[in-house]
Amino acid sequence: MELKAVLIDDEAQSREILENYLLKYCNGVRVSGQASNINEAMEVIGNTDPDLLFLDVEMPFGNAFDLLEKLPDRNFEIIFVTAYQQYAMDALNQHAAYYLMKPISIDALVSAVDYVREIKAREAALNDKVLQGVKKVEGKITIPLQDGFEVLDVSQIHYCQADDNYTRIFLANRKILVSKTLKYFEEALSAFPFARVHKSYLVNVSEVVRYRKGKGGSVLLNSGKEIMVAPSRKRELLRFFE
Structure with a gap:
């Protein structure tokens, strides 16, 4: 299944490297938007309805956790991408699917994307199963x-x-x-x-x-x-x- 991804990082070069890695090594991932700060991220997420966020921690005007506080009802998975190991526990508390350290390992990136793809596929299968059952309920x-x-x-x-x-x-x-x-x-x-x-x-x-x-x-x-x-x-x- 195709995954729509949004890349959020204040460094343009980091976004470019990640996009190239996704294009080359992760089939079925389409980058539908990018942002360099919280305000841009809110707009891009609202416009693209992504399946997956690649999210750096440190950004201008607040950090990744400030952004997620503004998005309590979210329908996307999160892969944190950061150079700071100390944020790992906070990332887990935000129910992140994966935590990648910079510089990004290609093998780790592929594993992270495959993990999210499996989550999304299971959600879709469960949703279809429930819908089929509901359609049989009269009224x-x-x-x-x-x-x-x-x-x-x-x-x-x-x-x-x-x-x-x-x-x-x-x-x-x-x-x-x-x-x-x-x-x-x-x-x-x-x-x-x-x-x-x-x-x-x-x-x-x-x-x-x-x-x-x-x-x-x-x-x-x-x-x-x-x-x-x-x-x-x-x-x-x-x-x-x-």
Whole structure:
């Protein structure tokens, strides 16, 4: 499996050497970003969603541990790369996958990458196994999240709203932003009483308490939310109440 890696080191030459080593000796590792300090690292991590961080300890404006404190919910593995042996215990306390000393040994680098690849492969296999089991549970749907997934009772969903390539899922007392299109949820919920009443809305018909007539009309939900019905979607909605 391919691993997306981000290199964080204040020395450009160190990043260049590491990138060359990865390219030459570690198949399937793609460097998706680099940073020289904490502020740059936060931006790059947010933009690239990496699988793996190669992280130097000492940097301007704070160290690696300051960065990790800002990222309590992380979905990547960490390989520390440093010239300072005294940080090893702190690295272990941060659940680092590996600790490499500078200058980097190629054999140690290959072992570190292989170790992370094995972790990621096992996570993916476990995730697939759990998802397959969940799909068999009647009345449930899995919501993909950045750090895994959440299992929802379909009955908890009031409506879904399109937001470009994202979807906002509205529940009784909260909402979830998911990086899937509304079309994805229209298909995922096709076995349940959900109606696509508008290009931007998918409604749980069980939550509808009133229909207002009009060219397309509108539906009023239990929550008090009123949603316009597109004329082309009116027939689909009314079929649920025949």
